[in-house]
Amino acid sequence: MTRVTDLKTHVLAAPLAEPFAFSQGWVHQRTAMLVEITTDDGLTGWGECVNHGLQPPQVAQAMVEHALKPLVIGRSIFDREVLWEAMYNHTRPYGQQGVALFGIAAIDVALWDLVGKALNQPVHRLMGGAFRQRIRPYATGFYRREGGRYPEEVVEEALRHQANGYRAMKIKTGFGIEADIRDMRAVREAVGDDIALMMDANCAYSVPAARRILMELEETRVHLFEEPLSPENRHGYRELKGISKTWIAAGENEYTRLGYRDWISDGALDVIQPDIGAAGGLTECRKIASLAQSWHVPVMPHVWGTGIGLAAAVQLIANLAPQPLSLTPDEPMLEYDQSAHPFRQELIHGEFGLDADGLVAVPEGPGLGIEIDRSVIDRYRLD
Numbered sequence: 001m002t003r004v005t006d007l008k009t010h011v012l013a014a015p016l017a018e019p020f021a022f023s024q025g026w027v028h029q030r031t032a033m034l035v036e037i038t039t040d041d042g043l044t045g046w047g048e049c050v051n052h053g054l055q056p057p058q059v060a061q062a063m064v065e066h067a068l069k070p071l072v073i074g075r076s077i078f079d080r081e082v083l084w085e086a087m088y089n090h091t092r093p094y095g096q097q098g099v100a101l102f103g104i105a106a107i108d109v110a111l112w113d114l115v116g117k118a119l120n121q122p123v124h125r126l127m128g129g130a131f132r133q134r135i136r137p138y139a140t141g142f143y144r145r146e147g148g149r150y151p152e153e154v155v156e157e158a159l160r161h162q163a164n165g166y167r168a169m170k171i172k173t174g175f176g177i178e179a180d181i182r183d184m185r186a187v188r189e190a191v192g193d194d195i196a197l198m199m200d201a202n203c204a205y206s207v208p209a210a211r212r213i214l215m216e217l218e219e220t221r222v223h224l225f226e227e228p229l230s231p232e233n234r235h236g237y238r239e240l241k242g243i244s245k246t247w248i249a250a251g252e253n254e255y256t257r258l259g260y261r262d263w264i265s266d267g268a269l270d271v272i273q274p275d276i277g278a279a280g281g282l283t284e285c286r287k288i289a290s291l292a293q294s295w296h297v298p299v300m301p302h303v304w305g306t307g308i309g310l311a312a313a314v315q316l317i318a319n320l321a322p323q324p325l326s327l328t329p330d331e332p333m334l335e336y337d338q339s340a341h342p343f344r345q346e347l348i349h350g351e352f353g354l355d356a357d358g359l360v361a362v363p364e365g366p367g368l369g370i371e372i373d374r375s376v377i378d379r380y381r382l383d
Contacts, residue, residue: 108281
């Protein structure tokens with residue numbers, strides 16, 4: 001039986017040549033907290049937790065090293081469910097959300113990677129197969145820079161993504177009602193009607209402010225409005241849902257099926273967006289997806305990290321059933337961060353490229369389907 005013999009954490013950081021801003025602050029560096037698990041038969045699995053722009057990566061590292069690692073050493077990699085429950089219950093008095101789930105998520109993804117490698121199968125096949133072999137990506141970016149020109153720079157970035165093959169993109173908003181309305185209208189005029197446009201305010205607004213933005217942009221055909229409100233304001237999301245043609249989405253700041261239970265059963269969102277590196281890993285996100293499926297709520301995972309987190313999202317999205325299943329279903333999309341990140345692609349020897357149709361192919365290699373460049377870890381290591 002393949003057992004865990006060691007677990008290492010790697011904290012990486014790279015300063016940005018030009019910091020960028022979103023509605024909650026300025027990002028000065030890109031960071032990562034990776035988990036590397038090795039087994040008694042020489043296998044290595046990789047995972048990572050989400051590292052938001054303002055998050056110290058050492059916090060999740062401490063959780064893994066001091067609270068979770070002792071629970072995993074010596075255990076079979078095939079005991080993923082048992083290990084997940086053991087880690088969650090062990091940290092319940094000081095966990096349940098936040099950094100405890102970050103650590104659990106990173107370990108869980110590494111265990112899935114290991115099982116795939118042990119059985120020589122991609123993760124999506126271990127989950128039951130792929131509903132799709134290619135996934136439609138959407139470009140995330142459009143952050144603010146000091147002294148930038150707006151909406152000109154937003155339009156320029158949108159046209160660049162369109163030229164690179166993206167047929168969907170998410171505009172960073174939350175910079176004020178009038179600024180958001182101006183930017184979204186300018187982008188729509190520039191890219192035409194065939195591009196799916198979304199916007200993400202990162203919890204910047206009250207219900208009245210978000211309502212005004214939605215109503216003013218009714219003719220701009222915004223596909224989805226992500227996190228207009230803070231995650232504590234679930235009732236506010238219920239107020240916004242259904243007042244316009246734009247779908248309301250959130251979830252990157254929610255954790256586990258227990259946290260999503262009320263969001264889904266209350267009908268607060270049109271789309272839920274669990275982050276694999278935050279909500280509890282692949283094991284828990286599959287359960288969140290099953291819960292959502294029972295309420296006919298689409299799932300579109302949040303992704304913001306290195307190529308490891310991106311690969312995990314590709315594997316999960318491949319396995320997500322359309323809601324509803326039909327001849328022409330509304331397929332889940334892959335969030336593909338296009339903002340500055342010095343080692344996102346380097347870490348996995350390159351990027352997930354878009355094909356001639358603007359789609360990303362699902363890897364068929366074992367585990368997550370990626371290889372790690374250890375020289376990148378050495379170059380950007382903090383610890």
